[in-house]
Each structure stands twice: as structure tokens, then as C-alpha cells.
Amino acid sequence: MLALAFPALTGGAMLAAQAVERTDVPGRGILRVTFDPRIMTWNDEFTDAGRRRLGFGLTGDTVGSRYIPALAQLEQNVRTVTGDLVPVIRPQVLGSPDRQPLLPRFVASLGAGLLSVRQERRTYPVTAELGVTSRLSVSLTVPIVRLATRSAMQLSNTSANLGLNPRLNVAGADAAYLAFFTQFDTTLARFEQNINAGLYGSCTPSCPARDSLTYWRSVRDALHGTVYGVAQVGSPFMPLDSSSAGRGIDSAVARIRRDMSTFGVAGFDTTFLLPTDTVSGALLQAAIVDSAIGFGYNRIPFRTGFRYGLGDVELAAKYRLLAGAHYAAAVKALVRLPTGARDSADDLLAPSIGDHQTDLEGQLTQELIAGPLWLNLAVRAGLQRPGTRVRRVAPPNAFLVPVAATASLRWDPGDYVGVDVAPLVRLAPEFAAGFTAGYWTKQQDRYAFQSPQDSIALATRLGAPTAASLLDQGTSEHRLRLGFAMTYHGAMVEGGLSIEQTVSGGGFVPGATVYRLVMRTSRKLF
Numbered sequence: 001m002l003a004l005a006f007p008a009l010t011g012g013a014m015l016a017a018q019a020v021e022r023t024d025v026p027g028r029g030i031l032r033v034t035f036d037p038r039i040m041t042w043n044d045e046f047t048d049a050g051r052r053r054l055g056f057g058l059t060g061d062t063v064g065s066r067y068i069p070a071l072a073q074l075e076q077n078v079r080t081v082t083g084d085l086v087p088v089i090r091p092q093v094l095g096s097p098d099r100q101p102l103l104p105r106f107v108a109s110l111g112a113g114l115l116s117v118r119q120e121r122r123t124y125p126v127t128a129e130l131g132v133t134s135r136l137s138v139s140l141t142v143p144i145v146r147l148a149t150r151s152a153m154q155l156s157n158t159s160a161n162l163g164l165n166p167r168l169n170v171a172g173a174d175a176a177y178l179a180f181f182t183q184f185d186t187t188l189a190r191f192e193q194n195i196n197a198g199l200y201g202s203c204t205p206s207c208p209a210r211d212s213l214t215y216w217r218s219v220r221d222a223l224h225g226t227v228y229g230v231a232q233v234g235s236p237f238m239p240l241d242s243s244s245a246g247r248g249i250d251s252a253v254a255r256i257r258r259d260m261s262t263f264g265v266a267g268f269d270t271t272f273l274l275p276t277d278t279v280s281g282a283l284l285q286a287a288i289v290d291s292a293i294g295f296g297y298n299r300i301p302f303r304t305g306f307r308y309g310l311g312d313v314e315l316a317a318k319y320r321l322l323a324g325a326h327y328a329a330a331v332k333a334l335v336r337l338p339t340g341a342r343d344s345a346d347d348l349l350a351p352s353i354g355d356h357q358t359d360l361e362g363q364l365t366q367e368l369i370a371g372p373l374w375l376n377l378a379v380r381a382g383l384q385r386p387g388t389r390v391r392r393v394a395p396p397n398a399f400l401v402p403v404a405a406t407a408s409l410r411w412d413p414g415d416y417v418g419v420d421v422a423p424l425v426r427l428a429p430e431f432a433a434g435f436t437a438g439y440w441t442k443q444q445d446r447y448a449f450q451s452p453q454d455s456i457a458l459a460t461r462l463g464a465p466t467a468a469s470l471l472d473q474g475t476s477e478h479r480l481r482l483g484f485a486m487t488y489h490g491a492m493v494e495g496g497l498s499i500e501q502t503v504s505g506g507g508f509v510p511g512a513t514v515y516r517l518v519m520r521t522s523r524k525l526f
Contacts, residue, residue, distance in 0.1 A: 020376035020422040020436070021365050023330035025320050026131035029526040034127040035519045042512040043118045046505030047474065054349065055115025055151065057399020058284075062159060063113040067399040070295075071108040071162075071237065073230060078106045078239060080222035082248030106245045110237070110279050111160035113153070117349055119510070120148040123311065130525075135320045143311035145340075145353045153281050161243035163275025164283045165227070165236050168293055173273060177227050180270045184220050187260060187268040188213065194265065209263060216256055223249070223272060231463030232404040234293035241274035249274065288348065288400065296403025297348040309341030309353040326370065332363040338387065345390045345406050357387035357413065374432060378420045384413040391447070393458060393466050396474040396508065404461040409468050410450050414443030414476065422485060433486040436498060442507075445475035477507030481514070494520040 026032040044053045053059060057067035065071035122145070129139035166173035191213055194200065200209040226249075229235040239245035253272050260268055279287075287294040299305055316334040340354015361382040368375040389411040392401040417440070424434035447468040449455040459465045483500030496518040502511050 020420045021332075021363065021378045022376065023320055023323070023328040023365050023367050025135060025137035025318055025330070026129055026522060027524075028131045028133050030131045030522050030524050032129045032131075032137075032520060032522045034129070036125050036127065037517050038123045038125075039515040040121040040123075040510070040512045041118065042502075042510040043116070044511045046479065046502070046507075046509040046511055048506050051511060053115075054117035054119065055153075058110075058113045058115035058153065058155075061112050062107065063110040063155070064108045067397055069394060069398050070229070070233065070235065070400070070402060073233075074226060074235060074237060074239075075106055075108050077222040077225045078108075078245050078249070081219050081226070081252050082106065082245060083252075106161075106239075106248075108237070108239075109159055109161050110155065110284070111158060112156040115151065115153050117149065117151040119349075119351055120150070121351060122146040122148075125311070129318075135323075137318050139314075139316045139318070141314040141316070143313070145309055145311045147307040147351055147353060149305045149349050151349060153284070155279065155281050155284065157278035157280075160278040161240055161245060162237045162279060163240045163277055164279055164287060165234075165238050165293055166273050166275055167227070168236065168286060168290060169283065170273075170275075176270075176273045180272060181220070181224060183268045183270050184223075187265055188216060188220065190267070191216075191260065191263065191265045194263075200263070212259060212263070216260075219252060219256065223253075229293075229402075232461040233402045233463065234290075236287035236290070236294040237279065238275055240278065241276055246274045291403050295400050296346065297400075298344070298346040299348055299350060305350070307350065307353065310339055312340040312354040312356070312359075313337045326368065328367040330365045332365070334361040334363065335359070336361065336382075342390075345392045346403070348400075355384070355387075355413065357411070358385040359383065360385070372426045374424045374426060374434075376420075376422045376424070378418075380418045380420075382416045382418075384415055386410065386412040388450070389447075391471055393447075393468055393470055395470050402462075405458070405466070407454060407458050407468070408450060409454075409471070410448045412446040412448075414445050416440065416442040424485070424487070430489050431486070433484075436481075436483040436485050436500060438481045438500070439479070440481075441478040443476060444472055447471040474508050477505065477509050479505035479509045483514070487518075492521065494518070 042054075044051055057063075060066075065075055123143050124145075125141050125143035127139055127141040129137050131137050167177070191209075195203050195207075195209050195213065200207060203210045226235060226238055239249065241247075241250070249272055257268055260266070277283075288297050290296065314334055314336050316332055318330055318332040320328070320330045322329045336355075336359035338354075338356045338358055340352075340356045342356050343350065343352035359382050361380055363378060363380045365376070365378045368377075388408060390406060390408050392403070392405040393407055393409075394401040394405055418438065419440075420436070420438040422434060422436045424432040426432045447470075449458075449468050455465070455468070479502050481500045481502050483498055485496060485498035487496035488494065496516075498514075498516045500514040500516075502509065502513075505511070
């Protein structure tokens with residue numbers, strides 16, 4: 001709930017306007033209308049491990065498997081084929097041991113990257129507050145939200161050893177892979193028939209021929225995963241033909257063909273197609289938006305994108321408990337409705353417009369006046385009701401997650417508490433200025449599958465069981481904001497301006513600068 005901890009910057013009916021939610025209410029029959037635009041900008045975020053840039057997943061000297069799970073699976077497949085990291089003794093062929101060379105450990109790399117991202121969230125809430133009595137008021141707040149994502153990608157292929165899967169950009173690639181695996185499978189099946197027929201002597205329980213068959217099948221499965229991925233998770237990238245991994249794959253396939261010939265099994269003579277070009281920015285975008293082989297996002301992040309929508313509407317009732325000359329206090333009950341536009345799991349780098357679930361919030365506001373000093377303190381606590389959410393199930397550090405990981409989940413967002421304080425100094429009867437501080441903390445969210453069948457379906461799509469609780473990680477948040485505010489109260493209008501900066505946080509909290517402008521006017525209705 002990004003808007004919960006923003007200190008209100010408003011005016012007082014008898015005193016200068018303030019930078020935290022104030023205690024007064026409009027008189028009976030008076031309608032008070034507030035226009036409260038807020039601009040929030042950020043290009044990094046606070047995490048439990050420290051501060052990081054929003055484009056962390058595609059930034060670094062080696063853009064690889066650390067933040068892209070599909071590359072971790074690719075590394076495993078390539079290592080199975082090439083036998084890198086340690087010298088691997090292949091099965092003996094007709095009594096002659098053959099040792100593979102020691103290859104360097106394969107680490108998938110798209111090259112050196114720099115993804116610069118700047119997020120902007122503009123909220124335009126309009127609040128109508130009506131005085132029911134001299135102490136009680138009711139209000140309605142309708143927010144309109146505009147989100148903007150500005151980003152740019154630089155990718156250097158100097159250290160790259162990956163290219164785009166040829167199935168994405170090479171004509172005839174699907175036919176080439178079909179021919180390769182058809183020959184491979186047919187030859188393996190014929191070889192197994194020969195073993196079962198006893199052509200290579202007794203193979204109970206094992207023999208060089210059967211050991212070779214087992215090894216070749218593991219290579220075949222790893223190559224198939226390199227091309228097609230696992231289950232419904234595609235493989236958008238593959239080793240370059242000129243890389244050490246690409247040469248290792250070619251050598252492994254050539255050795256298998258020679259060994260098959262030694263065993264007297266023919267028919268496997270095709271080569272394994274590998275990409276010849278590194279991944280450019282345009283090719284990376286193609287992989288990001290492709291849903292069959294790539295990641296299936298519907299927004300390319302390397303441009304400016306805008307989204308507009310209705311935020312979560314708020315209904316509130318406020319009662320002023322005390323209204324003394326030096327001390328005042330008020331309580332407020334608020335309901336935040338699930339009217340905000342739902343965010344999409346297919347949008348990359350797009351913050352949400354609203355939570356689209358119901359919140360119940362209580363507030364206590366106090367004012368202390370001592371000479372020119374005006375101290376406001378507001379405490380709020382919220383109970384967030386459970387709802388549903390469509391997310392891609394993956395660890396929080398995963399940047400590019402396959403579309404097959406998408407699931408509709410039960411979502412129980414964590415409850416929250418916020419404290420805002422604003423010590424202001426009245427420099428004139430109509431003008432005050434001072435500082436603001438706000439602390440906000442939220443408990444961990446809880447995700448769960450809506451039914452056991454949903455868990456099974458996701459495991460089928462991903463090829464392995466995956467817990468919905470992966471999404472719980474990093475959802476417990478806390479942040480501290482400091483800022484400056486000034487306010488003005490005139491005969492007919494009130495206004496204020498504040499600038500705040502998030503200075504610390506944990507979970508996944510935007511390192512945001514918040515600009516806020518408040519304009520308010522009142523009119524007597526009855």
C-alpha cells in the first residue's frame with residue numbers, strides 16, 4: 001500500500017495548515033473539497049540485502065543465471081552434455097577407455113548489461129468531506145493514478161557466450177531439430193534392441209554397451225532440454241557455436257556418432273544446430289515478449305510506457321474527541337474498497353495501480369500547540385483483507401520468469417502500522433514550515449494455491465513442484481521517510497507543499513522521492 005504512509009499536508013480552520021492529518025472537521029453542513037496530487041519517483045529499492053537498482057536483473061558484467069532461472073536450467077543441461085568442471089570417463093567402447101577433456105565450468109552469459117529504469121507514480125486523489133455535526137464528518141476519496149516506466153537497455157556482447165534459440169529467428173530451425181532428435185531416438189532404440197538381442201554379449205545387469213546407452217540417453221535429454229526447455233518452460237537462449245560450450249556440444253555429438261559406428265549402429269549423421277550471433281537488444285526483446293519459447297511478457301521494458309486507472313476508493317468517518325487551546329485529538333475509521341485496476345503478471349517492470357482488495361484502517365491524530373511550535377502526530381493501523389492475485393510463482397530475485405509459472409493464488413496481504421510526525425513553526429498567522437518524518441511497517445504477505453489441482457497444474461507446467469510460499473519472501477516491509485513541508489491558510493483557500501525522501505527500508509521498498517501539493521476549499525451547503 002504505497003499511499004498509506006504519505007503524511008497528509010492540509011490546512012486548519014483556525015490555525016495554519018499542517019503536514020500530517022489534522023484533527024479538525026468541517027462544521028455542520030459544510031463541504032470541504034481537497035485536491036491532493038502526489039508525485040512519487042524512484043530508480044532503486046531497499047531490500048533486506050541492501051539497496052539495488054530496479055534494473056538489477058539485466059545489469060552487471062555477466063548477465064546470467066543469477067536472476068534468470070531459465071539460464072540456470074540451461075547451464076545444467078550443457079554441463080550434462082559436455083561433462084565440464086571435472087574430467088568424466090565415458091563408458092568403455094569395446095574395452096577401450098575414453099576420457100573426455102577437462103572443460104572450463106560453463107557459466108551462461110548474455111554479456112555485460114546495463115538496464116536503467118525510472119518509475120513514476122502520479123496519484124490525483126479528490127476528497128469530499130461533509131460535516132455532519134460540529135465534531136463528526138464523513139468523506140469520500142477517489143484517486144486517479146498514472147504510472148510511467150522509463151527505461152533503456154545497453155548490452156555488450158564482448159563476454160557473451162549465448163545466442164537466441166534458433167527456433168525464434170532462424171527459418172527451418174524446427175525442422176532441423178526434428179530431424180536431429182528423430183535420428184537420435186531411432187538409433188538409440190535400434191541400439192537397445194541389439195543389446196536385448198545379446199549382440200554385445202551378456203548385459204545383465206550391465207555392460208559397456210548398456211552403460212553407453214544410459215549415457216547417450218542422458219545427453220539426448222539434456223540436448224532436448226537445451227532446445228525445448230522443460231515441460232512448458234521454453235528455452236529462449238542457447239550456447240553460441242563459437243563458444244567453448246558450443247564446441248563442447250559439437251564434440252560430444254561427434255563422439256557419440258563415432259561410438260555408435262564402433263558398435264555397428266548407423267543412421268545418426270545430423271549435426272546439432274546452435275546460434276551463430278550473440279543476443280542484441282532487439283533479440284532480447286523478442287525473447288521477452290515471445291510466449292511459446294520466451295518469457296511471454298506483454299510489455300517491452302526498453303521504452304517509455306504509461307498506464308492510467310482508478311485507484312482504491314476510500315470511505316471514512318472522523319470524530320474529533322478533544323478541541324482544546326493547546327491540545328486536540330481525533331479518531332478516524334476508514335474503509336479502502338477494491339476498486340483499483342488489477343495489475344497483470346505479464347507486465348514487466350510495471351508497479352500496480354491499486355491493491356484491489358479491502359482494507360480496514362483506524363487512525364488517531366493528535367495536535368500539540370506551544371507558542372509558535374505546532375506538533376502533529378498521526379498513528380494509523382490497517383487490517384488488509386484476503387483476496388486473490390495472479391502472479392508468476394518464483395523466488396523474489398527472479399527477474400525474467402517464464403509465463404508457465406503464472407497462477408491465480410489466494411493472497412492474504414500483511415497488516416500494517418504507520419506513524420507520521422510533523423513539527424512545524426508558525427512564521428506568520430497564515431504560514432508555517434517545518435520537517436516531517438514517517439515510519440511504516442507491514443507484516444509478511446501469505447500466498448497459497450486455491451486448490452490442490454492448481455498446485456498440480458503448476459508443477460506440470462514447470463516440470464517440478466513449486467510452492468506458492470516462494471512469493472512470501474521479501475513481502476514484510478518497513479521504511480523511514482524524512483522531508484520538509486510548508487503550509488498556508490487563507491480566508492477562502494488552504495494549501496501546502498512537501499518533499500520527502502525514503503532514507504531506509506527493508507523488504508522491497510522503493511527508494512522514492514515524494515512531492516505533494518495540497519489545495520483545499522470549503523462551501524456551506526446547509
